[in-house]
Amino acid sequence: MAETLAIEPIQRENVATIIVDRLLGFVKAGKLNSGDRLPSERQLAERFGVSRPTIREALSALSALGVVEINHGGGIFVSRLDATDLLQPLTFFLTLESVTVDKLYEARRLIEGEIAALAAHQAMPEDLGHLEELLTAQAGSLGDAAEYRTVDTIFHDRLAMMATNPFLMRAAQSLNMLGQEFRHLASETPSVLAGSLEDHKVIVAAVRAAEPELARKAMADHMENVLRTTREAARKSK
């Protein structure tokens, strides 16, 4: 029998890594809150009993993670990551072949679908107003692909906010970002944008009608269309 036996490599951790975890612990435990200023590098080095380069490595990592902000001459502060903005990081790594694109949209269909359903379930009147505005904004930017993409992102974000689930929102945002790398091609075609707008209208209608399942279906169809046009554009450009 093939033992699972997950023998871990026993890696003795970096001192810098330990310090990262330690500081992260402070943030988690609430001992460090958003906007708080950290001690200076020299003080941190002294308190942790390590050298300044080591401290700097730890801070560099935390900065990359978006947990702290470093100001030359000014000090180091805990970022105000009220809810969203993390997760920017993974915008890279687009070695994505077509297989992966399928998987990406499999995930998007699920998550965006749920978001649409939740939004339909608990939409507030003013939310609906916003969505309508965004639709007209999209109609007005059919000629400008870059602008359309921007408004499109706002549209999906708005819907995600209506779903009132920060976790789904977060996941949806990152998947959207990843998808956007591919859509540059497709979105240059006017007919594609027009089709997208039509999809959005159907979604809004379902949300307005407070029909969760209809909304989910509409969103799933939309994702399907986006995937299809993305693939066609990719094939053509080959």
Added chain:
Amino acid sequence: MAETLAIEPIQRENVATIIVDRLLGFVKAGKLNSGDRLPSERQLAERFGVSRPTIREALSALSALGVVEINHGGGIFVSRLDATDLLQPLTFFLTLESVTVDKLYEARRLIEGEIAALAAHQAMPEDLGHLEELLTAQAGSLGDAAEYRTVDTIFHDRLAMMATNPFLMRAAQSLNMLGQEFRHLASETPSVLAGSLEDHKVIVAAVRAAEPELARKAMADHMENVLRTTREAARKSK
């Protein structure tokens, strides 16, 4: 009208930041692929015309982002994480109040449910063997809460791998990590662990039977149970 007029602070970027972007560019452009070995720190320092500490700060950041793996004495490699491991970063930011716990499990139910369904749809025989092994491992660790949590995580990871969707896997992992912060309390109760194991057995049975919808339901129920026990434990400890 309030002009946006985004006057940027003209921040001259860190040299380390520049190097991070540069290396990231290589990865994006395909000049550096998964598993590739980077030049040594000294060589990098020389080529970029900077000192080694600066290079180390850049590498530390990339390591935190999960883009590279650094082995003491061994070298630096581009992570192979075909698609997955980014996004780890946002494991923190757990300001989670009880409202948020509900939302967290709303998201988990959706994503883990889909994973279970996909796994049931395309399970391979050896995968089923692994799952069985994990079940017995869990049965054996009912007395040790910490160990049980570890095996539990492996169980969910395994299922996620079977779903063959790196994006869902990634999302599920981070949600699981977030959830774990709360489960420390609940998982100290033996009866809770036993209940969890029973849930797992039902899930595996559904996967083995190749019944996607049954698996989804079983997983959703499991999530529901986890949420319930987590809440009860939290209430008791108040």
Added chain:
DNA sequence: TCGGGCAATTGGTCTGACAACCTGTTGACT
């Protein structure tokens, strides 16, 4: 009172050194 300039503080970078670790090779022993 206001304004400019100086000085302290803080982050940014460099140099050079040594320790800990991994790997392949060499050499001795069986």
Added chain:
DNA sequence: AGTCAACAGGTTGTCAGACCAATTGCCCGA
């Protein structure tokens, strides 16, 4: 000839101390 231990070279990990650059705030002079 085959095995295995010790060694050498390269690599990351950490440290110390120094100096540069940006920010801040105090202090003094107008």
